[in-house]
Amino acid sequence: MGDLPAHIGIIMDGNGRWAKLRGLPRIEGHRCGEESIMVTVRACARLGVKYLSLFAFSTENWERPEEEVAFLVGMSRDMLRRRLDEFMSLGVRMRHLGRRDGIPDHILAWFDLAEKATAANEGLTLCINFNYGGRGEILDAAARLAGNARREEIMPEELDEELVKSEFYFPGLPDIDLLIRTAGEMRISNFMLWHCANSYIHVSPVLWPDFREPHLKEAIDHYKRISEESESDF
Numbered sequence: 113m114g115d116l117p118a119h120i121g122i123i124m125d126g127n128g129r130w131a132k133l134r135g136l137p138r139i140e141g142h143r144c145g146e147e148s149i150m151v152t153v154r155a156c157a158r159l160g161v162k163y164l165s166l167f168a169f170s171t172e173n174w175e176r177p178e179e180e181v182a183f184l185v186g187m188s189r190d191m192l193r194r195r196l197d198e199f200m201s202l203g204v205r206m207r208h209l210g211r212r213d214g215i216p217d218h219i220l221a222w223f224d225l226a227e228k229a230t231a232a233n234e235g236l237t238l239c240i241n242f243n244y245g246g247r248g249e250i251l252d253a254a255a256r257l258a259g260n261a262r263r264e265e266i267m268p269e270e271l272d273e274e275l276v277k278s279e280f281y282f283p284g285l286p287d288i289d290l291l292i293r294t295a296g297e298m299r300i301s302n303f304m305l306w307h308c309a310n311s312y313i314h315v316s317p318v319l320w321p322d323f324r325e326p327h328l329k330e331a332i333d334h335y336k337r338i339s340e341e342s343e344s345d346f
Contacts, residue, residue, distance in 0.1 A: 117289035117335050119163035120156065121311070123303050124148070126295030126319030139183040144321040146191055150198070155325045157202045157236040159332075163285065164238050167303050171211065171245035185215075188242055189222045196226055203235030209281045210244035211252070239282065246305030253279035280306070287311070290335040292328075294320045312338055 127141030134140075149166065156164045169184055176184075192206075199206060208223040215223075223240070256279045260266045266275070277283055288304060291311040298315055300308060314331040316323070 115336070115339070116160060117312075117332065118161070119165070119286050119288050119290075119307075120161055120332075121165040121167070121288040121291045121304055121308065122152065123167045123291070123293040123297075123301055124320040124323075125293060125297050127321060129295060130319040130321045138180055141319075141321055142180075142184060142187060146187070148320055148323040149191070150195065151324055152328055153199075153204065153236065153238060154202065155328050157204060161236060164236055165209065165241055165285075165288065165304060165307075166239065167241045167244065167301070169210075169242045169244070170302060171243055171248055172302070174214070185219055188240065189219050192222045192226045196229060199226070199230055199238070200233070203233045204230060205233040205235065205237045206230045207237060207239045207282050207285075209239050209241045209249075209285075211248060212243075215243050237285075239285065241303070244281075244303075246300075246302045246308075249280055249304075250276075250306060252281075253277075277306075289339075290314060290331060292316060292331045294318055294323055294327075 124145060127145045128138045129141070130144065131138050131141035152166075153164065168188060173184065174181060206226045208227065212220060223242070253276055257266065257271065257276065261268060285307065287309065288307045288311040291300075291303075291308055291313045292315075293299070293313070294316045296315060296317040312335050314334050316327055316331065318327050
């Protein structure tokens, strides 16, 4: 079998449908999705995955109903508060990816605290993509590069992929090897567009609150098979 993917990205879809099937409010789907996050983090840490990026809240999610937005924003803070000790015991290093503008200060404070507290950990790097958009990340990088060029800190002819990546939210983050999307949807939904340029994609029919370690292992096994087959074609 092929190698383990170094970087896994997950579009955690299906929380609303999971709740609707059970006659529950949408926020209950998000609430139950927290355990799926923890199961996945524990499994990736144990298996030796180096990076895990989770699409927690997109720049478009602000348009959702006010009650749902308030819950999602608060849930991110509460999860960090409840789970930080476990992340430390797992050796997980945390990073926030996304625009800081628009996120309440008390939420940003928890993201910053989690990053600082886990900075020395050497296990899985967990990226929480919150207030994140793939196009936005590229635009923000382009704007910073334009400012650098205007100040003559760089010359236009120096521009290359490495220079663009140096202005991303997490400059050292490698490309995604395996992209998983749950709930059967076949869309990237503006998630880490640059990093997904050469990703293998695994679409799972499982709704996110039901996603467990066997489903993760199925995706990883799929990745190993297809990456091995691709290598044999050369």
